[in-house]
Amino acid sequence: MSAYDVFIGLEIHIHLLCASKQFCGCRAQFGGEPNAHTCPVCLGYPGVLPAANEESMKMAFLVARALECELSKKCFFDRKNYFYPDMTKNYQISQFHDPVGRNGRFDIEVDGAVRTIRIHDVHLEEDAGKMIHQGRCSLLDYNRAGSPLLEIVTEPDLRSAVEAEAFIREFRRLVRHLGVCDGNMEEGSLRCDANVSINHPGAGLGTKTEVKNVNSARFVRKALEFEIRRQARLLDKGERVIQETRLWDADKGATAGMRTKEKAHDYRYFPEPDMPPFVPDEPFLAEVASRMVERPLQRKQRYVATLDIAPDTADFLVEELDAGRLFEALLTGNIAPKTAANWIAGDVQAQLKRADTALQGSHITPERLSGLIAMVEEGRLPRGKAKEVLELVIARDEDPVAIVAEMGWEQVLDDGELDGWVVQVIAANPDVVQKVKGGDGKPLAFLMGQIMKMSKGKADPKRAREKLEQAIAG
């Protein structure tokens, strides 16, 4: 296979986390009894009119701003005409001529290097319903019909399937940090279609195919890898790529051309007469600005560069919103950022996994965790006991300090008491002491065990060992 230039552009749709649908008061929620969340407006009854939801407009502007787009000063809606049973009006209210944002950019990280991908536009539209085929019958569920949908279109700047996957992951993080979408690809809250073309080096864009029906970032990569190989084989043989839509089949690990005859769609866009143009005023833009957050990639870079956190750990803290919030909360205290990060990514995660629970609702609060870390840092709790404490915090919803006190795990820091135990153990085990003196280090563990037993576990093992070694050598 020869080397080809690869050009990938993505069209990403996200379901905005609004309480109600785009143009009516129905709940915008995934699932539910079929057609439970419908009304004359979203069912496209005669005579109804769309009444736009300002919350979705704010979210749309927020995403466009986060993608550094030029924001529309006067935003129009258009009708996109096509017949399909899951579309109640047989036109979709979308934005064609004046989208919310244009000409943006978004940074992604691939193998530690940052790439900037241009954003063509960000526009707001409404979702369709869902058609389910059952034997000779087709059923329609319009619960999703009219839900606010934001489409983000990139320029064909992605150069490989890996970059495409990285883009989706980074973008998913962004919308979750902005709080505008839950980013769930399996449930379809975030959907992605990919355009891909390849060409001989330096020859520019080739003939593209569109890959649809991909429901995870990993599958986007796999589908694109397959598609790039398929196109390359065609070009190797001197054949041509046919412009078409291809569906990804996850079971077969392959894309296949849609069997239905490809119609040249003429959407006959024209301005939506039922909606006045939306003009964002100062208070609107100020509220959008107030909802802006640090972009996840920048946050990760900051963690690594200024807080000395390992890149993987930083990725974890940016990826997991609750873990990230816990981390940010700990930063306000005295604990070193790196220590806090390692605790959250290490012990906390391990115990949550064991308890099969999520951080949210796990009873682990910033105060409790910082209290626990402080006890360990000050040597008042053996490091090894921390995971048991965490387990009990999760199970009992109690404070770590109280748990340690109740369990009697607090370590004795008083040197006098420690010295006493050392003296007693040495006196009670002369033979063993002789062996150690003779150069055999192994029985030291036995003596340590005796000290711990005598102290009922309260002795700080590190300090006890130091004192024991000193006493034997002394």
Place this chain on the structure above:
Amino acid sequence: MDILQSWRRVLASDDNRRRYDAYIERWESRIACLLERDLTRATGTPDAALPLSGIPFAVKDNIAVRDFHLTCGSKILQNLVSPYTATAVKRLEAAGARVIGKTNLDEFGMGSSTDNSALQRSNNPWNASAVCGGSSGGSAAVVAAGLVPFALGSDTGGSVRQPASFCGCFGLKPTWGSVSRFGLVAYASSLEVIGVLARDVDTVETVYDLMAGADDLDQSSLARPAAPPAREIRTVGVLRGTAGLAAPIEAACRNTIDALKQSGCEIVELELPMLEYVVPAYYTIATAEASANLARYTGIRYGLRAAVDEGQEQMVAATRNAGFGDEVKLRILLGTYVLRSGFQDQYYVRAQKIRTAIRNAFDAAFQQADVILSPVYPTQAFVRGAGELSPFAQKLADRFTASANLAGIPAFAFPTGVADGLPVGLQFMGPPFAEHRLFDAVRRLPDVAPLMRPDGYDEGWRS
């Protein structure tokens, strides 16, 4: 309010209701203008303090009233019962008025005779072989015959004013956006508005004032400006170059101009060459919007569904083929044609430019004249089979009415008299939100309306 007062008791008792029903029945056997009537829903007299307490009214059957049908005069929606009520109707109901029936219309409002209704043939109360105009023909006829004190219609290109003139009543097309369109079945959204038909100016004004105002369910609706255009009328513009009017219409123009002069108005001749482009621009925009607005009728969720087994695409095609009449199909095809990509500049975009030019021309005209007097239609109601205009000529005849729809301005049709046994009417147009100026303009003229009663008109049954 006197005329309205006399209607207050017609629904109040079973006895009154029976007499009322009998009067309706007498007329309906001649004019067949109601697609559905139900007096039982109007029982229980509402709070007497309300402005329209207990007053019955009729609603064009392309305006939604909960639990009444919403056929739009089409087979495709013949079986549809509306699950909701239009905002304009709700506001009138809140004022105490009660819907007693739905009136016939040209299918989806497309036509100027009401003969394009797929459901029944309605007749003009003045002459049963004449059309009642359209598309709000049923509403005009039931008002003219005294079946209701007022009715609602919709005006996309003259659909309230032309039937009002044909039947001898008043018809208001308000400023676009001043009355909520929520519940008005869309034909051409950017042009149409719900209007009022009645036998006197006061009733039109009362009903309009109750319906108007911004509505959260219609974001294109507008609040009335704090300082609406003044009512005072000193200058009246008249159009130059209105050749081709039927003699009774021309005579009405002359007489009305004289009456206005006598009332102290100055007459200003206006040059509006843009009027020549009104009809092509109007049909381009109206059909483009219609092609999208009527796409929702597929038989999937409501309405007619053709019994086809092959698949959804075939089912939808068969439903639309069986459910729509020829005029509707023609306009959907035209609209689809003018919106094709690559042809939009030639048709749709150009029509929008003409529309802007027409709007500007009216703006300029209202610098010179407080109101404009104009014909409504070049002819009186046509008698079927005699001197009828061809469908194409009927479209050309929309130029006086459709101009107000393109400009979004209010226009008020009023009766001027009867000639050859049929009514004659004219209209005033004004700047946006100048509805009250138009009412006052009509009040300056000799009031001919009380004298204009078709044979069989009776008020005696109400007393």
